[in-house]
Structures are given as C-alpha cells and as structure tokens.
Amino acid sequence: MTGAAGGLGTELCARLVSAGAHVIGTDRSDAKLDRLATLVAGGPGRLTPVLLDQSDPAAARATVAALVQVHGAIDSLVNNAGIYPKSFAVDQDADEMRHVLDINAIAATTLVGAVAPGMKAAGFGRIVNVASITFVLGFTELSAYVASKGALVGLARVWARELGPDGITVNCISPGAFLTDAEKIHPDPAGYNQHVLDSQAVKRRGEPADFAHAVMFLLDRRSGFVTGQNLTVDGGWVMQ
Numbered sequence: 001m002t003g004a005a006g007g008l009g010t011e012l013c014a015r016l017v018s019a020g021a022h023v024i025g026t027d028r029s030d031a032k033l034d035r036l037a038t039l040v041a042g043g044p045g046r047l048t049p050v051l052l053d054q055s056d057p058a059a060a061r062a063t064v065a066a067l068v069q070v071h072g073a074i075d076s077l078v079n080n081a082g083i084y085p086k087s088f089a090v091d092q093d094a095d096e097m098r099h100v101l102d103i104n105a106i107a108a109t110t111l112v113g114a115v116a117p118g119m120k121a122a123g124f125g126r127i128v129n130v131a132s133i134t135f136v137l138g139f140t141e142l143s144a145y146v147a148s149k150g151a152l153v154g155l156a157r158v159w160a161r162e163l164g165p166d167g168i169t170v171n172c173i174s175p176g177a178f179l180t181d182a183e184k185i186h187p188d189p190a191g192y193n194q195h196v197l198d199s200q201a202v203k204r205r206g207e208p209a210d211f212a213h214a215v216m217f218l219l220d221r222r223s224g225f226v227t228g229q230n231l232t233v234d235g236g237w238v239m240q
C-alpha cells in the first residue's frame with residue numbers, strides 16, 4: 001500500500017494487519033512511517049514500513065524488486081498515495097501538473113508494472129486505485145489533482161481488461177470527504193463541513209474505517225467477479 005502513513009492509509013493498514021495480512025506500507029517520510037509503525041503494532045498480521053518517494057519511477061521499481069526478493073511476490077496493491085495542491089485550471093503551471101501526475105498517477109503505472117509479473121505467475125492479484133469524487137464533481141481549484149484521479153479511473157479500466165485473464169482484478173475507490181490532512185486545503189473548515197453534510201445522503205462525516213471496509217471488500221479473494229469498477233464511498237454524495 002502506498003501513502004500508508006496518511007489519514008486513510010493508516011486505518012487501512014491497521015485493519016489489514018488485524019485481519020492477518022502482511023502489509024508493506026510505503027510513504028515518503030521516516031517520521032510518518034515511525035508513527036505508522038507505532039499505531040499498527042499489533043497482529044496477527046504484520047506491517048513492513050518502507051520509505052519510498054514515488055515521484056521517482058526508478059526508485060519505485062527498485063523498491064518493489066528488493067521487496068519481492070525478500071518477501072516473495074506481492075499479491076495486492078493499493079495505489080493510495082496522493083498530493084492535492086490547489087490550482088485553478090486556467091492558471092495551471094505545467095511543471096506542477098507533471099509533478100502531481102507523477103505522484104498520483106504515473107507512480108501507480110510504474111508499481112502495477114512492477115507487481116504484475118508476480119501476480120500473473122500466481123494467477124491471482126488485487127489492485128485498487130484510490131481516486132476521488134472530485135473527478136466526477138469537477139472540483140474547482142484542484143485541476144491537476146482531478147486530472148490525476150481521472151487518469152487512475154481510466155487506467156483501472158484498461159488494467160482490468162489487460163490483467164483479467166490472469167486472475168487479477170483492478171478497481172477504484174472514490175472517497176468523498178474524510179477528515180484527514182487532505183481537508184486542510186479548505187479555508188473555511190466549518191463551512192466546508194456543513195457543505196459536506198448537506199451534500200451527503202448520510203448525515204454524518206465519513207470515518208477512515210468506512211474507506212478501509214470498502215477497500216478490503218475489493219481486496220478480498222471472494223471479490224474476483226468485480227473488476228473495472230469505481231466504488232464511491234461518500235455517504236451518498238455522488239450517485240451514479
């Protein structure tokens with residue numbers, strides 16, 4: 001799992017380890033990974049925290065190769081890391097856009113390429129891309145981010161067809177609004193909170209556990225007939 005030490009990733013790590021999984025959790029800072037290791041200290045599974053700045057494709061490929069050498073083939077991949085700088089589409093700086101696409105979408109491509117051979121050899125794999133309802137809603141001031149999430153939705157559909165014959169499913173989760181660092185980009189927290197509640201059918205804020213539960217459904221061995229889908233987890237904000 002990438003972005004494992006973030007707000008949503010930490011909860012997913014904890015739940016997977018509780019369910020007995022060996023989770024390799026990557027993130028870009030040692031301090032965040034140390035905190036993650038403290039929070040996910042129990043069993044019966046285990047966590048292997050790994051430092052990876054996934055803006056560098058060579059580093060991502062080398063990290064997967066080293067991990068496979070030590071732990072064997074990786075059976076599941078959750079592309080969860082993301083950055084969300086604010087930018088109006090009309091003012092979008094091309095270099096910043098490339099940077100966001102590198103981390104949010106192109107890294108996912110590199111990682112899928114790195115884990116797919118092992119999954120194909122095993123005849124089994126689960127890949128989940130973490131997208132966002134902002135792609136459906138077209139949130140303003142998040143142009144590069146929204147474009148990167150659209151790329152993840154499209155890629156999941158292509159990978160689902162390319163990898164389906166090998167027993168590998170590929171799906172997206174599109175979270176709605178969750179109270180992690182991601183929400184700090186909104187200048188009026190109380191106003192945004194009210195907007196979220198007004199927009200959702202369910203009149204409470206989403207918890208990381210809501211996200212984790214949905215990802216774990218897609219990772220489950222029994223979910224092998226669900227692929228190429230985008231599962232929205234937003235309390236009924238977007239309905240499609």
Ligand SMILES: NC(=O)c1ccc[n+]([C@@H]2O[C@H](COP(=O)([O-])OP(=O)(O)OC[C@H]3O[C@@H](n4cnc5c(N)ncnc54)[C@H](O)[C@@H]3O)[C@@H](O)[C@H]2O)c1
Pocket residue numbers: 002003004005006007008009026027028029032052053054055079080081082083084103130131132133174175176177178179180181182183
């Ligand atoms: N929180 C929400 O409301 C929300 C809504 C929709 C989608 N999402 C998506 O869910 C995912 C998790 O978000 P979150 O809310 O936990 O935010 P978060 O910021 O807490 O977590 C994102 C994680 O990605 C890591 N990351 C960023 N750049 C990296 C890099 N170059 N290399 C490696 N790791 C890097 C960060 O260190 C962080 O731990 C993201 O993809 C985000 O876009 C979140």
